[in-house]
Amino acid sequence: VGRTLLVTGGTGLLGRRLVRQAAERGWAVLAPTRHQLDLLRPGTVVDLVAAARPAAVIHTAYAKASQDDLDRVVVAGTEAVARAAAAAGARLVHLSSDTVFSGALPDDGDGPRPWREDDPTDAISAYGRAKDQAERRVLAAVPGATVVRTSLLLGDPDDPGPQELLARDPAATHWADCHRQPCSAADLATALLDLLDLLDLADQDGDRDGGRVAGPLHLAGADVVDRATLAELIAGGPVRRTSSPPGIPLDTRLDLTRARDLLPRMPRGIRSLLPG
Numbered sequence: 358v359g360r361t362l363l364v365t366g367g368t369g370l371l372g373r374r375l376v377r378q379a380a381e382r383g384w385a386v387l388a389p390t391r392h393q394l395d396l397l398r399p400g401t402v403v404d405l406v407a408a409a410r411p412a413a414v415i416h417t418a419y420a421k422a423s424q425d426d427l428d429r430v431v432v433a434g435t436e437a438v439a440r441a442a443a444a445a446g447a448r449l450v451h452l453s454s455d456t457v458f459s460g461a462l463p464d465d466g467d468g469p470r471p472w473r474e475d476d477p478t479d480a481i482s483a484y485g486r487a488k489d490q491a492e493r494r495v496l497a498a499v500p501g502a503t504v505v506r507t508s509l510l511l512g513d514p515d516d517p518g519p520q521e522l523l524a525r526d527p528a529a530t531h532w533a534d535c536h537r538q539p540c541s542a543a544d545l546a547t548a549l550l551d552l553l554d555l556l557d558l559a560d561q562d563g564d565r566d567g568g569r570v571a572g573p574l575h576l577a578g579a580d581v582v583d584r585a586t587l588a589e590l591i592a593g594g595p596v597r598r599t600s601s602p603p604g605i606p607l608d609t610r611l612d613l614t615r616a617r618d619l620l621p622r623m624p625r626g627i628r629s630l631l632p633g
């Protein structure tokens with residue numbers, strides 16, 4: 358049995374794929390139930406990580422149904438995971454979101470460009486602000502952590518995610534003015550595990566901080582689409598289009614250069630996944 362990988366949110370859309378793929382790749386995977394690791398009860402996080410002493414932690418768990426969820430699960434719960442990982446000396450990969458950016462693309466004078474990792478964050482939604490706070494708590498506790506900002510995630514035909522369910526709901530309307538960079542959760546899981554392999558290499562080089570992999574990392578599909586077009590690609594036909602309400606980031610396209618330079622393979626873009 359290989360080294361231990363702790364996956365938080367192992368029952369989730371991304372977590373399920375991570376758990377399956379990590380086991381196939383030789384990790385001893387620990388995917389605790391909510392009873393065993395509850396982000397609302399930081400003591401459970403501390404106890405579980407201290408007992409398991411994982412070599413690596415991928416933190417995917419989150420909840421966003423209320424401001425209380427954002428404060429206690431996303432921000433405080435994530436901080437508890439980061440502190441526990443630091444105490445155990447575990448590598449930490451934290452899942453964050455493109456919504457840490459406002460959606461008004463940066464412009465250095467040559468026209469709008471995608472968001473780079475070193476651009477200042479400027480979230481406009483409560484969720485984006487909470488994920489931004491969580492990132493800061495992670496990097497304060499574990500400076501060598503990798504904070505992976507991703508975009509909309511899709512499931513698979515036999516295990517669809519929320520985007521697929523929404524696209525196939527005839528009553529749903531879809532925002533035509535909101536641009537994202539979707540990828541499949543399975544492809545993202547593969548890239549995250551490839552990232553852990555790089556961290557292993559960094560360890561062997563005596564580079565305990567992970568150097569090149571520390572800090573924010575933009576990792577999403579290559580193709581930018583509006584959410585109505587995404588729904589049409591999934592549904593295979595026209596959907597009901599509308600505009601997004603105020604407070605939704607309109608264009609969070611991410612510059613993927615850093616991930617492309619680091620990783621052996623990138624998540625496929627939506628035009629390759631669902632050619633239409």
Ligand SMILES: NC(=O)c1ccc[n+]([C@@H]2O[C@H](COP(=O)([O-])OP(=O)(O)OC[C@H]3O[C@@H](n4cnc5c(N)ncnc54)[C@H](OP(=O)(O)O)[C@@H]3O)[C@@H](O)[C@H]2O)c1
Pocket residue numbers: 365366367368369370371372391394395396397416417418419420430452453454455507508509510511
């Ligand atoms: N999905 C997207 O489109 C998207 C886009 C950008 C970024 N992300 C980020 O990617 C990550 C994974 O997203 P996902 O779509 O895979 O999530 P998901 O399917 O909604 O799964 C959430 C997971 O978190 C767990 N969880 C919720 N509250 C918890 C608590 N109090 N204690 C412990 N575990 C708790 C859930 O466990 P239960 O099964 O027990 O409820 C579930 O396993 C998140 O950090 C998210 O911010 C996702």
